[in-house]
C-alpha cells in the first residue's frame with residue numbers, strides 16, 4: 001500500500017528537479033543526512049529525522065497499546081479525552097475520525113469547551129500529551145481534570161490511574177507523571193519533532209486507546225517507506241510539486257478533501273500545521289489554506305496550488321492529488337515537506353517565531369490585560385481596530401461592522417492573505433468557521449480560518465515568520481461561565497484572553513493590520529458577523 005501522486009497542469013521544471021536528482025536527495029533523506037538543508041540547519045536536523053524510522057520502530061507499541069486498551073475497557077473507562085496542542089493532538093484526531101472511533105480532543109482554553117470535556121468522568125481516561133512537557137494549555141487542562149476527578153470523590157491513587165501520559169524522556173511532564181502515579185507513561189522518540197510525530201507515540205497512543213487500528217496504520221506507512229530511497233517516489237514528486245509551485249509564485253496551498261468520498265476527514269488541519277510551521281520562516285513560506293471542497297472560494301487563484309489528499313488531482317489547473325491510505329499519507333507529506341524545505345532554502349524542523357506570542361501571554365498573565373476600549377459597539381459586536389485601520393471608517397453607520405470588514409479586506413496587500421483567528425469554542429461556536437468561505441468570496445486574496453489558541457501551534461508560525469503580507473481578523477467572545485485553572489492565579493477565561501492579546505501584540509509589533517471583533521453574545525454575534533460579511 002503506497003501513495004499515488006497525480007498532477008494536472010503543473011510541470012516541475014528542470015532547475016527544480018535536476019538538483020534534487022543530482023544530489024541524490026531521496027536516498028540521502030532516507031539515510032537521515034542532516035546536511036540536506038544547509039550548514040545552519042545541521043544541528044537541528046541531526047536530532048530531528050527520527051520520523052523516518054517510525055513505521056518500523058513504532059511497531060513495538062502496538063501490542064502494549066492493545067493490552068492497555070483491554071485493561072481500560074475492562075475497568076469501564078471507554079471515554080478517551082486527549083489533552084494536547086498542535087503536533088500532540090492533530091494526528092490522533094485525524095486517525096480517530098478516519099477510523100470512526102470517538103476521541104474527545106481538548107486543544108482549547110475556552111472555558112466552555114474545557115467544561116464540556118470535564119463530563120462523564122466515571123468512564124473517562126485522560127491522555128496528556130506534550131513533547132516538551134511545558135505547554136501551558138496542556139498543563140492547565142491536566143490540572144482541571146485532576147481537580148474534577150478529586151471533586152468527584154476519587155483518591156490520589158485512583159486519580160493517577162485515570163491518566164496516560166505521552167512525553168519526551170526527561171521532560172517536566174515525565175516527572176509529573178511519575179509523581180501522580182499515572183497508569184501508563186509512554187516516552188516518545190526525542191529525535192522526532194512535534195509536527196512529524198503522527199506515527200510516534202503521540203499519534204498512536206490516544207488513537208489506539210480510542211479503538212483505532214494503529215497496527216494497520218503503520219503497515220500502510222511501511223508500504224511507502226520501502227520506496228522512499230527511489231528517485232521517482234510519490235512523496236518526492238509531491239515535494240517537488242510544492243517547491244515548483246512556490247517557485248512559480250503559487251505560494252498558497254489550498255488543501256481540499258477528496259470528493260465525493262472524503263476518507264481523510266481533518267487531514268487538512270494536520271497538513272496545515274506541518275506545512276505552515278515547517279516552511280513559514282525567514283520571510284518566506286507556503287501558506288496552507290484549508291478549504292471546504294475543491295469548488296470552495298479560494299481553492300483557485302493566480303497564487304494558489306490546489307491539493308487533494310486522499311484522491312486524484314482534480315481537473316482544475318494546476319492541482320495535485322495524493323491518493324492512498326492514511327498511514328502512507330502521514331509519512332509521504334512529512335517527507336515531501338522536508339524536500340520542499342530544501343527547495344525553499346529553509347530549515348523545515350524549527351519554529352523560530354512560535355515563542356513570541358507565548359512570551360507575551362505569560363507577561364500579560366502576570367501584568368494583567370492591557371486596557372482596551374472598543375471603537376464602537378454595534379449590536380452584539382464590539383469593534384476594536386489597530387494601527388489606524390478604522391480611522392476612516394464610519395462606525396456609527398448601521399452597517400459599521402461591514403465597513404470595518406471592508407477596511408480590513410482593503411488592507412490586504414497584493415499576494416497577501418487574511419487570517420481569521422477565532423478564540424471561541426470550536427464545538428458550540430462551530431458556526432463561526434463558515435466565515436472563511438464567506439470572506440473568501442469577497443476578496444481575491446487567500447483566507448484562512450483557525451481556532452485560537454489551536455492555530456498558534458500551526459499557522460501562527462507562518463503569520464510571524466513568513467512573508468509579512470497578512471491581515472488579521474481576531475474574534476473573541478464573552479465568557480458566560482469562567483473556570484479556574486487549579487493552583488494557578490488565573491482562570492481559563494483569563495488565559496484565553498491573554499493568548500489573544502499576546503498574539504495581537506506580536507502582530508502589532510510587525511505592523512500588521514488587525515481588526516478585533518469581540519462578541520458580547522456569541523451566537524448573536526456570529527450571526528450578525530456572517531450577515532455583515534456576506
Ligand SMILES: O=P(O)(O)OC[C@H]1O[C@H](O)[C@H](O)[C@@H](O)[C@@H]1O
Nearest residue numbers: 086087088130131132135194457
Ligand atoms: O507537544 P508540545 O511540546 O506540547 O508542543 C505542542 C506544540 O507547541 C508549539 O507550538 C510548537 O510550535 C508545535 O510544533 C507543537 O506541536
